[in-house]
Amino acid sequence: MDYNQIADKLSCILKAKRFKHSLGVSQSAAELAARFGEDVDKAKLTGLLHDCARGLSSNNLLQRAEAFFIGVNDVKLPQPVLLHAPVGAYLARNEYGISDPQMLKAIALHTTGGRDMGTLDKIIYLADCIEPSRDFPGIDKLRSLAFKDLDAAMLAAFDQSLHYVIERSLLIHPATIEGRNYLLLKQNN
Ligand SMILES: [Fe+2]
Numbered sequence: 357m358d359y360n361q362i363a364d365k366l367s368c369i370l371k372a373k374r375f376k377h378s379l380g381v382s383q384s385a386a387e388l389a390a391r392f393g394e395d396v397d398k399a400k401l402t403g404l405l406h407d408c409a410r411g412l413s414s415n416n417l418l419q420r421a422e423a424f425f426i427g428v429n430d431v432k433l434p435q436p437v438l439l440h441a442p443v444g445a446y447l448a449r450n451e452y453g454i455s456d457p458q459m460l461k462a463i464a465l466h467t468t469g470g471r472d473m474g475t476l477d478k479i480i481y482l483a484d485c486i487e488p489s490r491d492f493p494g495i496d497k498l499r500s501l502a503f504k505d506l507d508a509a510m511l512a513a514f515d516q517s518l519h520y521v522i523e524r525s526l527l528i529h530p531a532t533i534e535g536r537n538y539l540l541l542k543q544n545n
């Protein structure tokens with residue numbers, strides 16, 4: 357499937373707002389890839405597909421996670437929405453014909469992040485935060501930081517994500533803490 361075929365399919369599967377967000381992530385990912393010398397087409401397609409499992413119900417996500425042997429830990433079990441990232445990576449491979457491991461990994465990591473993320477992983481994570489239809493206090497600062505320094509922007513995005521879950525008394529996924537610790541240690545060495 358090419359970009360337009362995948363976009364057509366997603367426009368039928370996702371709600372209009374989510375589809376618009378996916379096109380925005382695709383656009384921002386392409387711009388970040390151009391800025392940091394990554395493959396623009398790959399980033400564009402990964403951004404388009406990153407939320408391909410976002411429309412699935414919690415039960416469906418849990419069933420698919422079991423079928424795909426995706427680990428469901430104590431954080432994901434009560435918050436199955438987090439599973440749309442790893443389940444999305446499986447769908448990208450099985451239903452959209454994506455075989456590139458970097459693209460699949462970037463989709464799998466886009467909600468929690470993790471340690472030792474590659475450039476495409478960071479681009480998709482950040483594009484998800486800063487795409488044009490996103491609006492939250494501090495977004496302009498995060499947008500400009502993302503185009504200056506991917507690691508600094510990832511740290512700011514992790515901090516923002518942690519504030520968000522703490523304010524709402526949600527569970528913190530350990531991968532987010534690992535990702536933040538990894539970048540802080542890297543920065544200080
Ligand atoms: Fe997502």
Ligand SMILES: [Fe+2]
Nearest residue numbers: 377406407484
């Ligand atoms: Fe998203």
